[in-house]
Amino acid sequence: xxxxxxxxxxxxxxxxxxxxxxxxxxxxxxxxxxxxxxxxxxxxxxxxxxxxxxxxxxxxxxxxxxxxxxxxxxxxxxxxxxxxxxxxxxxxxxxxxxxxxxxxxxxxxxxxxxxxxxxxxxxxx
Amino acid sequence: xxxxxxxxxxxxxxxxxxxxxxxxxxxxxxxxxxxxxxxxxxxxxxxxxxxxxxxxxxxxxxxxxxxxxxxxxxxxxxxxxxxxxxxxxxxxxxxxxxxxxxxxxxxxxxxxxxxxxxxxxxxxxxxxxxxxxxxxxxxxxxxxxxxxxxxxxxxxxxxxxxxxxxxxxxxxxxxxxxxxxxxxxxxxxxxxxxxxxxxxxxxxxxxxxxxxxxxxxxx
Numbered sequence: 001x002x003x004x005x006x007x008x009x010x011x012x013x014x015x016x017x018x019x020x021x022x023x024x025x026x027x028x029x030x031x032x033x034x035x036x037x038x039x040x041x042x043x044x045x046x047x048x049x050x051x052x053x054x055x056x057x058x059x060x061x062x063x064x065x066x067x068x069x070x071x072x073x074x075x076x077x078x079x080x081x082x083x084x085x086x087x088x089x090x091x092x093x094x095x096x097x098x099x100x101x102x103x104x105x106x107x108x109x110x111x112x113x114x115x116x117x118x119x120x121x122x123x124x125x
Numbered sequence: 126x127x128x129x130x131x132x133x134x135x136x137x138x139x140x141x142x143x144x145x146x147x148x149x150x151x152x153x154x155x156x157x158x159x160x161x162x163x164x165x166x167x168x169x170x171x172x173x174x175x176x177x178x179x180x181x182x183x184x185x186x187x188x189x190x191x192x193x194x195x196x197x198x199x200x201x202x203x204x205x206x207x208x209x210x211x212x213x214x215x216x217x218x219x220x221x222x223x224x225x226x227x228x229x230x231x232x233x234x235x236x237x238x239x240x241x242x243x244x245x246x247x248x249x250x251x252x253x254x255x256x257x258x259x260x261x262x263x264x265x266x267x268x269x270x271x272x273x274x275x276x277x278x279x280x281x282x283x284x285x286x287x288x289x290x291x292x293x294x295x296x297x298x299x300x301x302x303x304x305x306x307x308x309x310x311x312x313x314x315x316x317x318x319x320x321x322x323x324x325x326x327x328x329x330x331x332x333x334x335x336x337x338x339x340x341x342x343x344x
Binding site: 009054 | 147
């Protein structure tokens, strides 16, 4: 299973990728939407774990960009703060899960596995 | 702050206070999340060591440095938050304008970065003391920053300059000034300030009268 992690906090995202690797999940990381789109051109990913608030292009905007090329990819939002409105916004446009930082690695692995068992994301309106 | 007209400024001030606190707590959360992952990574290494893998001191030092860096970063944000929270303590007080403008720039650093804009306090003249409402002045500055960063310069930078003119202090920023609104009008009125902009929209200026405390004049 290939995971793409995107967060502008480099030490966070690189460490998460390494720790997912220890748990048998191949993870690559990017610190911006632009970097993430380049990674997607060259690799196939099953799940993207996205920060919501990132410079220039938000996680929600990035999800829309990715889904235009890879409609079957699953999404998990990982962010500093969450509200019910954020969660519903994420879900209504095709996200599988919404996790609040700091997250336990086992919870993230569980959500990734659950996301892979989900049906394809709802079609974009 | 009971002499301030609360009808407009009260709810807007509370909204502004909440927004700044939310932005700053988001920054703290990011540092906590990184510290949490570094702790988890250390735990992973220890688990692997228990299973016979050698511990790499270089990696362990890297983790401790990262944790120390994020503790320092979070502490700076907490200091920002504390200063901002105390800015409501006095409805009027003597402030050093360069210090207050720098603090306002720091409050807007992360929101500016989210918009891909770099906010630069370019030249902040020291020694300009004014008697003002520090909370309302910060609110005015952040309204201006928000407006200017929505239409950034081609190089995505925003400069801020503080200088003294006869009888006034000037805070100049790149971009066009904020749109007229009841909140802006009331803020300018309370602060006895005015905003003027260059015809070509490249710079605008907040003009504040240089009023000082009597004890400051005698000092």
